[in-house]
Amino acid sequence: MSIELLAFYFFAFFAVLGALLVISLRNPVHAVLSLVLTFFSMASIWMLLRAEFLALVLIVVYVGAVMVLFLFVVMMLDIKVAAAREGFIRYLPVGIGVAAVMLAEMVALLGVRAMHVAPPPSAAVMGGQANVVWIGRALYTEYLLPFELAAMILTVGIVAAVALTLRRRPGVRHQDAARQVAVSAHERVRLVSMPAERGGNGAQP
């Protein structure tokens, strides 16, 4: 048994364990953290497969950004655990149905893959290039149009999300940093030169 195989079993164990904990833990924050564990273990497995770019992007995007925001949403919500469990029995048949279909699809996919004589060597290895270099070349030459289209769609999605949630309330005071910086002293303070007052029954020096 090589170290690589041992490492695979190690990461695979934690990926499966994390996935099981996501759906079985009662505390939603713990469940989100288990999902993070699953993502991290899967990224490690991809790393073993030498898909380092995908593995690191999975961590940067999903673990580093998406799950952080997710964790926040879950922390802020006052989730009633009992209420979430209420419909468990009622929805169980639907859940089992979906799970069965997914299992069948996965098994079918594995079967189809197994019928291939040998898996074709990956293009990254064939080119003799690093995985990152190869993905970069492919994205910006061969798949440039789909890549740019995907970027456009994502941008439209961001704009739509902002537009949907943006509410202009009248009468809200805003700060204008540029105007604040542009202020000079003589607009705010007027220094008056005048002779010192003296005499009378004013304050003693």
Added chain:
Amino acid sequence: MLAELLLVLWTLAKVLAIVLPLVIAVAMFVYWERKVIGWMHVRMGPNQIGPLGLMQAFADVAKLLLKEIVVPTNANRFLFFLAPMLALVPALAAWAVIPFSDGLVLANINAGVLYLLAMTSMGVYGIILAGWASNSRYALLGAMRSAAQVVSYELAMGLALVCVLVLAGSLNLSDIVTAQSGGLLHWFWLPLLPMAVVYFISGVAETNRAPFDVAEGESEIVAGFHVEYSGSAFALFFLAEYANMILVAFLTSILFLGGWLSPFPATWGLIGHGSFFWLLAKAFVVAFLFLWFRASFPRYRYDQIMRLGWKVFIPIALVWVLVAGLLKYFHIVAPGA
């Protein structure tokens, strides 16, 4: 099998050879910070323990390790103790890809910069979980501020990195340094001057240091996310923060200041050749800036931090990505040998 086992042990030895000096460097950096800020405040700084007060940091460590860890009522015990470790592990793991000199690197991987981004983005979990698990309002507020700040500045930082990658043509940190060879004017600080500034300031914000330390903000939220931590659990947060600061200092030196390369021509003998000491000297100067900032600037207000990140740094960085592309395309900046 035996050979593989030996390889694992050898790698562990190399890891120790990085982590132990790093921990000592953190202790000495804390001492240096207190000294420098003391001088800037016209005080002495620590001067009682050991010669020149040099043992102060170790005395503090011993004190922290011996103190009791108090767990707040109704805190989530498991996450409360997990959080400091989650903060420390990415801070140490990121050092795996730092090239200390030509070929002197623990893991010379092709996606080194991505790995760094991945590790630094993991560090925020320790802070969020510490804030939530403490069952304290101040801690939760600090955690929220910190997470928003870290996620925002990561974008500007990432775009600054993109400019470096465009010019160097590689994600490998050793290759990025060798792409800067050819003397002081070939280092990337010159063509990417705004990005070097953006990167370093984002690094200050990412590590939650003054003037961007609203996550701790003593005057507003006591001590932020680690307000409930004491003893060795607090020491772990402290260690993580300072390890991250030193990491940012090393990264700024590697990405923009030529890493281990010497600023002098190679004909100058010993000081003309690149070595680990050049990297150390550059990182020391950059790390000093952290302390200088802390002693000089008042804390930013929270909305000002957000404005600086989103409305100033990201537009500048986006424009400079284009500039870097043009510099590369017209061969104005060609990577060195």
